[in-house]
Amino acid sequence: MVSSTTTPDPPAIRLDGVSFSYGRVLALDNVSFSLHPGELAYLVGPSAAGKTTVLRLLHGQLKPQRGSLIVDGQELGRARARKLRRVRHRVGVIFQDYRLLRRLTAAENVAYTLRVVDLWLPRREALSRANAALEAVGLSERANSFPHQLSGGQQQRLAIARAIAAAPTVLLADEPTASLDSVEARRVLALFELAASGGTAVLVATHNAEEVARSHRRVIGLSDGRVAWDRVLSRSA
Ligand SMILES: Nc1ncnc2c1ncn2[C@@H]1O[C@H](COP(=O)(O)OP(=O)(O)OP(=O)(O)O)[C@@H](O)[C@H]1O
Ligand SMILES: [Mg+2]
Numbered sequence: 078m079v080s081s082t083t084t085p086d087p088p089a090i091r092l093d094g095v096s097f098s099y100g101r102v103l104a105l106d107n108v109s110f111s112l113h114p115g116e117l118a119y120l121v122g123p124s125a126a127g128k129t130t131v132l133r134l135l136h137g138q139l140k141p142q143r144g145s146l147i148v149d150g151q152e153l154g155r156a157r158a159r160k161l162r163r164v165r166h167r168v169g170v171i172f173q174d175y176r177l178l179r180r181l182t183a184a185e186n187v188a189y190t191l192r193v194v195d196l197w198l199p200r201r202e203a204l205s206r207a208n209a210a211l212e213a214v215g216l217s218e219r220a221n222s223f224p225h226q227l228s229g230g231q232q233q234r235l236a237i238a239r240a241i242a243a244a245p246t247v248l249l250a251d252e253p254t255a256s257l258d259s260v261e262a263r264r265v266l267a268l269f270e271l272a273a274s275g276g277t278a279v280l281v282a283t284h285n286a287e288e289v290a291r292s293h294r295r296v297i298g299l300s301d302g303r304v305a306w307d308r309v310l311s312r313s314a
Contacts, residue, residue: 088111089113090147092134093145094108095134095146105302117270117279118280119280120297121282122299124284127301134146135148148247151163151164166194169240169247169248169249171250177239179223184204184211208220216235230261233265237269244275247278248272249280250281251282254288263288295307
């Protein structure tokens with residue numbers, strides 16, 4: 078069939094009626110939303126609303142008990158281990174506790190992840206791409222520092238460099254600015270904007286109402302495991 082209108086890109090992320098329980102605790106109840114390539118959205122809601130659970134599902138760490146979950150064109154609920162691994166390589170994730178490798182320098186941390194994603198990538202090439210990613214987050218001069226030699230904000234930027242180095246389809250961040258001062262927080266959010274402008278779908282879970290209000294971006298509000306609202310904050314708000 079020939080259509081005169083252009084078809085929009087398929088979503089990078091799509092949750093459709095997703096429910097998830099930890100034992101008897103219903104963490105997500107019939108959650109649906111999608112995110113397109115290049116779109117940045119904040120996932121907000123009070124503690125225990127289910128934000129981290131959404132991110133863990135999207136990263137393939139948990140499987141939904143109901144509903145469908147598509148990431149980068151793959152249905153995750155039914156994906157086998159190998160396919161799941163391939164999808165996870167297209168998803169950059171920034172955990173709240175950074176999860177940096179202590180015995181590796183900043184550049185080696187990024188290079189290590191690049192070589193997990195691409196087993197054939199030569200070490201030198203990985204290090205050169207790692208250095209480019211460190212430059213993008215303003216950490217060039219700390220490439221040879223170990224994580225414990227970096228400030229909290231610098232560690233967070235290193236975690237971002239690691240997550241964006243392989244140009245992921247989807248970038249997930251859990252409370253990425255929680256322990257940062259406002260200058261560092263703004264810097265980190267600018268990096269997410271940059272990733273989105275490069276075509277990555279970015280989902281940021283946060284408590285920080287102020288930074289969300291300032292962003293004029295789409296905001297998905299979770300409450301008791303449900304999507305309570307989903308809207309773009311207008312510039313005049
Ligand atoms: N491993 C787990 N085992 C049992 N229950 C869990 C587990 N992880 C989360 N939960 C429960 O699932 C619900 C959603 O938790 P989740 O961590 O997704 O919330 P959150 O919105 O990220 O909260 P916060 O803002 O405090 O990080 C909560 O009721 C929580 O107690
Ligand atoms: Mg959480």
